[in-house]
Amino acid sequence: MSIPVPSRQLFIDGEWREPLLKNRIPITNPATELIIGSIPAATSEDVDLAVEAARRALSRNKGNDWASASGAHRAKYLRAIALKIKERKSELAELESMDCGKPLDEAAWDIDDVSACFDYYADLAEGLDAKPKTHVSLPMETFKCHVVKEPIGVVGLITPWNYPLLMGTWKVAPALAAGCAAILKPSELASITCLELAAVCKEVGLPPGILNVLTGFGPEAGAPLASHPNVDKVAFTGSSATGSKIMASASKLVKPVTLELGGKSPIVVFEDVDLDKAAEWTIFGCFWTNGQICSATSRLIVHESIAAEFLDRIVKWTKKIKISDPMEEGCRLGPVVSAGQYEKVLKFIETAKSEGATILCGGTRPEHLKKGYFLEPTIITDVSTSMQIWREEVFGPVLCVKTFRNEDEAIELANDTQYGLGAAVISKDLERCNRITKALNAGIVWVNCSQPCFCQAPWGGNKRSGFGRELGEWGLENYMTLKQVTEYISDEPWGWYQPPLSKY
Template sequence: MVKQLYINGEWRNAQSGHTFDVINPADESVIATVAAAQPEDVSAAVAAARQAFDEGPWPQLSGAERAHYLRGIANVIRQRLPEIARLEVADNGKPLPEAEWDIEDTAGTFDFYADLAEAMDQAEEEVVELPDDRFTSRVEKEPVGVVGAIIPWNFPMLMASWKVAPALAAGCTVVLKPSEVTPLTALILAEIADEVQLPAGVLNVITGTGPEAGAPLSDHPDVDKLAFTGSVATGSAVMQAAAKNIKAVSLELGGKSPFIIFDDASVDAAVEWILFGIFWNQGEVCSATSRVLVHENLYERLLARLLEETAKITIGPGLEPGVLLGPLVNRTQYEKVLAAIGRGVEEGATLLCGGKRPAAFAKGYYLEPTIFADVDESSWIWKEEIFGPVVCIKSFFDEAEAVRLANDSRFGLAAAVMSNDKARCQRVSRRLRAGIVWVNCSQPTFTQAPWGGFKQSGIGRELGRWGLESYREVKQITEYVSDEPWGWYLKP
């Protein structure tokens, strides 16, 4: 049975009848067949969202009323968490404990934005002080309108919540386009929206490829804002599409995040956070700390301990107990990562471990955790995002060199620093050119804090109150309150 598109509160086949298969990366089997949206389906979804925003009740509801729906979505997600997490594993490949964490965070994101929606009702009116007492001025905030949300395949349902929850809280309507690689939990989100009786057209989910569904959504003149997470190349195309109609845009793009480890750090703590920073989610993480800079006094000792612990990582299907590294998401990504590893070897970096398929697996997109040492700062693997379980390690001499190496990148999503010297951590944190800086850790992400990057890592911020504000417009309302005639043309 074909999984359908969700448009205007209805389940529909693609008008063309086109479909595509969804593949389990653990064994390369087909787990679902899904409708493949074409431009005409995108237009139908946008029209539904447009009508729901312009004529429907959603933007006029109070924050508390919208919060009721958001909490309803969160509650159903939690009720169905085991089922959704297992589906995420089958679709994406990640280990089950990671998927369970993601889905719980997804529910938490809807709850968080429900709280912010309620708080909007209690917000005090913002009055602007003017130099002329014949006028008053106040500021109001309104939903931006119809949102086109395009999400990646590495955290499918969680990334959907990062866009859908704040957009709905703000009073926007949404057309969600998940990656064609991992579309299944986005369709579950549509099921849940339907179950809680979200008004028709407020959330629409269209599955399909980037060229056939993502590009028409980006180009559509009735979309008021584009929210995209994915690669720099696709983000650039989304930004160009937004420029045609001067749409609002937020972009969360790639990264090549540095992790600076000073010689007073605990070796065990450093190894733990290096592993978590690059092998969590198979390294398919935009913020992964994939460039590790280690003080030369600690370098050899840390490498030895890192190799020892990396060898203990259990690889296998995500549903098997104890697995910490599942398969990469699909064949295309698997081959890209293998090619990157080959390039690193050609460039002369020292391959300490990994770089190949584990012998135990004839099928599935499995890859051993891979460590390169003594990586030259001019090499491709040091500069470019690999998006897999591959870490590059280099030594540094002093703080100044570490900061220079860390900042020498076209990316600026995240960075990390580890030291027992708190003053040094604060000093280095301020100097790192990144939107997210972790101190004595790597990768923890909280819904309450802003998320986004500098440079080519993106524009705008998600999460926290900043995520909500990106879906609101600021309106000035100025009133003439004097009884005196203005008298510019008509003299009193």
């Protein structure tokens, strides 16, 4: 029997508050199609309250507020949050699995990453104390100059449903470490664990207003947050279409944004690979997280001399994947997140067939699963570069395949996309891998693997995959601004407006 879903309200100014319009959104378990609870539905009125709370949090006890406190002070809270997350790992993993359909083992892995991310940014917060200013060398001895980093202020954080708590943490942890106050708006399709993060923050005594969590629909809650005049920065992870709207909204106020958007990432497999190792990385790169990952290497570009044998290996590996309720032991592929997403993925597959592509395997509901938004992992061949399945992000367990003859053709196929988030190359020839890595137009490149992610390294993309970087020290800098301080240190007057001395 699954654990019950906690009934939460909005989290504003350190307190649970009912939405002003008192609306709630049902939560559907994508594995069973059953309603398992509900979340509050925030609107623009609730956004106003949360932004006001965040503003107050940065001005409370001025001189000793969150923004001006030492990094070590903020780090204590981040470490306390990390510890509580560890203590609740099993519960949080189960809630996340029920909420978005992620296999339980994957969800547990994500929760480990969440706690590690808070610990990591606690370290970086402490590091801010070690170097409070950077001195700048000037050409005039009558001046001295230094640069300080300061928190950017109140930040709006809008996150997706494929990694509910982890994506929230990627933004919340560095924002808090930097000294910002945050309003987190998770996806309405998977918000449970983000509300539990609020509960953890309340339990460890995080000052009121430093983190506010608003659940609700994008147009009613996300859009007002992104366009709010008292929000100093917006960070968004999600679709390119929504990212474009957020960027347009922010531009009216000349507000900085960080956008981590969609992808259609390639994986290039050369003829010298170990076929089984390469096959496993290929399907992991596409089918991990039920295929619902922005960086999924969902375009396989394989050398023509091994294509037939390699596809045979991939099909064999794919058929080993256990598809089941994500709570079952050993599950490696759960359902997609919602009925709407399920229909969207099926439509992509049908369009590919109508355009002349071949469904090598999968493409339908598994026979043993009559309920839930389950789809067999799908491999599609006979694909042209003009087909929708090759060019557009599916966000489901669908891999499409093309062959290449030489290195130049492989690079051309890999880069022929409007996106530029991730890319992978698999070959035993490391010099070749280095050449391909330099040639690929992507923010993240994997060599002889696909999808590993570490909070110490930058994450983000090029082209329509967005701009800015999360994670690592770059993630902390996202939430900081630079201030130049220049001082005149001479005892002599400046003298610009003094009259010249008389010759007589």
